[in-house]
Amino acid sequence: MKVSAKDVNYVAELANLELTAEERVRMERDLNSILDYIDRLSELDTEDVAPMAQVSDRYGVDAATQRGERFAYASREDIQNELRKSLPQDEALANAPESDGTYFEVPKVIER
């Protein structure tokens, strides 16, 4: 599958990256080279193979405590026992590039 300049522009928009013209050219070349290599996956017959999203689906589960629920082992004690304290507001805002002390401030959201 060949990636075109148009594809690069479209994907950059999806990824919220403002690439320079030079970056776009390099990106087209790099993506094509990498995808060329990745294309060998189509050699494999995966018709009857189930996809594997992550390993914990099959392991990391203690059957004795599972009760048949996926991720039962991750049930949250903080809800079972008591609510865990959340981050205080001032700490949550401490890294904000711009803030009024209550909210994160950003440039206008809606362009008129």
Next chain:
Amino acid sequence: MDLTSLSIESARAGIATREFTAMQLAEASYAAIKKDDSQIGAFLTLSRERALETADRIDRLAAEGKSLPTLAGVPIAIKDVFSTRGLRTTAGSKVLDNYIPPYDATAVSRLEAAGAMMIGKTNCDEFAMGSSNENSAFHPVRNPHDPSRVPGGSSGGSAAAVAANFTIAALGSDTGGSIRQPASFCGVVGLMPTYGRVSRYGLIAFASSLDHVGPLTKTVKDAAILLQFLAGRDPMDATSADVSVPDYVAELEKPVRGLRIGVAKEYFGEGLEPEVRKAVEAAIDKLAIMGCEVVPISLPHTEYAIPTYYIVATAEASSNLARYDGVRYGRRARHARTLSEMYRRTRDEGFGAEVKRRIMLGTYALSSGYYDAYYAKAQKVRTLLTRDFEDAFNKVDAIVTPTSPSAAFRLGEKANDPLAMYLADIYTVTADLAGIPGISLPCGRTTENLPIGLQILGRHFDEATILRLAHAYEQA
């Protein structure tokens, strides 16, 4: 006595018998860093105040004759992808170069609770994306064995810090080989536990189904000791496993006679440097002499691991890195007139070339029209790769391979060819995809005196067996 070349046990023992203090251990680390780190570049941030606070606490316990925690006074360096409360955490990226986390990663808090002194945050490839530590937005790390060469990546700073005796141990992360490969290049031990064995809470996410937390140490026993503290279920990480934690140190000393070790032909084919092959084959012979049964096996889908990895990892990364938008933390592009412009310029200015490349690849692989051909396909191939291991582990107890096709390459050598860089991970990515544990330990040097790494892979949650084999080989 050279306080910088101790192991975990001798450090603690020395403090307990008042031979030296934790304060002295900390100062010895900082003196070494001050003297030599300008040439290596292993650290991005030092945390003297925090280290000395811990040292003081430990020294007071020792002075009162009280019993010391197991990691008492052990200097630990933390890869800068782990959040450390109140201490700058950058993930090796400009986009976070002023970020101060309000919480500690679970791995960090467990080690500190056991008495370890946090020396500082180590340099790494940006967002853990890289195999050479040349992708750090700040400066590259150099291999202490040869400063014209890379330390490996992405945990290059952690590996270099241990190899250079700046610290006794370090914490790293491994998504495609980032603990094991730098350990191999730097001549230290690097352990990647099973996925879910160690909590990822506080690890700045790269690829959530592939990220692993693990230690880099000077000896296999030290890695086992640290794993004891790192392993275990964490309610803050829904993917952390509810599987019991064995006594890893006790397991170390069990005999290896009779263990079946698999040698997969796919890991000894084209592309493997002759000196690396020779060293690894010699190591296998040694294990055979110790009574292990060597069994030839095949992992037929190995050649598809890199393409699978570069779809799954980049797709997950494109999602995980969407949060760096300049709103709540990190850098924000200045004078943006609209929100959209702020997002795009913040990310363009904040991310390096490799990160952008992977975000683009991942976004493309997930985009409508391509999802089935790439991401869905890769997830199926992942099942095939995992099945290869499951089948193999019906016949063997561990699999022994080289960690990397070569020893450390020169800085700049692969920087312009992303694909060549990716292929350096060829022996390590399979374990990340299958979620199995793996350890790398030194098994010799090249004629240029560069370290060579031996990798041992094991069954899910069977770190005990790979540690046992590694320890036996190391001690022989």
